[in-house]
Every structure is written in C-alpha cells, then in structure tokens.
Amino acid sequence: MIKFVMCITRHPNMSREAFKDYWKNKHGPFFMSNADAMGAKRYVQLHTLDTSLNEGLRNSRGMMPEYDGVAEVWFESEQALMDGMSSPEGQKLGAALLEDEGNFIDHSKSTAFIVEEYEF
Numbered sequence: 001m002i003k004f005v006m007c008i009t010r011h012p013n014m015s016r017e018a019f020k021d022y023w024k025n026k027h028g029p030f031f032m033s034n035a036d037a038m039g040a041k042r043y044v045q046l047h048t049l050d051t052s053l054n055e056g057l058r059n060s061r062g063m064m065p066e067y068d069g070v071a072e073v074w075f076e077s078e079q080a081l082m083d084g085m086s087s088p089e090g091q092k093l094g095a096a097l098l099e100d101e102g103n104f105i106d107h108s109k110s111t112a113f114i115v116e117e118y119e120f
Contacts, residue, residue, distance in 0.1 A: 009109035039084030
C-alpha cells in the first residue's frame, strides 16, 4: 500500500481547538462518507498535542515549528490512487475536498506527498 500524506497548518484565523474540531467533526466524516469514490482504504488524522514536549523536541534539533496535524490516506497502489482521483466521482470529490480544506487549512504553510511505508 501507499499513503497520501498531508502535513497541515491551520488557517491563520482559527484557534487550535477550532481547527481540531472542524477537521475531526466536519471534514473527516465528509471525507469518509465519500472515500470509496477515490478508492481510499484508510484515513487517519494525527492531531498535534499541545505540550511543551514538542517545543523541546524541536529546539533540541533546530527544527521549524510543528504542523497542527498530519493526515494519512491509504491506497492499494499508486495506480489505485491515480485511478480513483481521475474518475469522474474522484474528480468531483477532490474538488469538494479542496474547497472544504480552505475552511481550515493554510495551504501555503502545509505540504503533501506520496509515501511508501517500511516497517522495522
């Protein structure tokens, strides 16, 4: 399997709590109710904890501020992802998801990529 991964920074006019609430209770269910149209097999949201541990971890490594969260969407293969996103249903859903993301994600400070997992 492969994963579509998005490292997310919240929209600048949102509090962390409002961001988490929207992502978990509005965007997540919206995505899941349509996931089959894109061929998605699993969807996971990773919400960054509001803890001083994060600052210590970043500072000890000279890293940039944390993202507000990470989304993982699993697909059977790269071809399955391309097929799902290029189908008429997938294109319609992709456009709707992108529009909804504008309500809570700052795309200019976020990133997305495709990964392959290696477990040790």
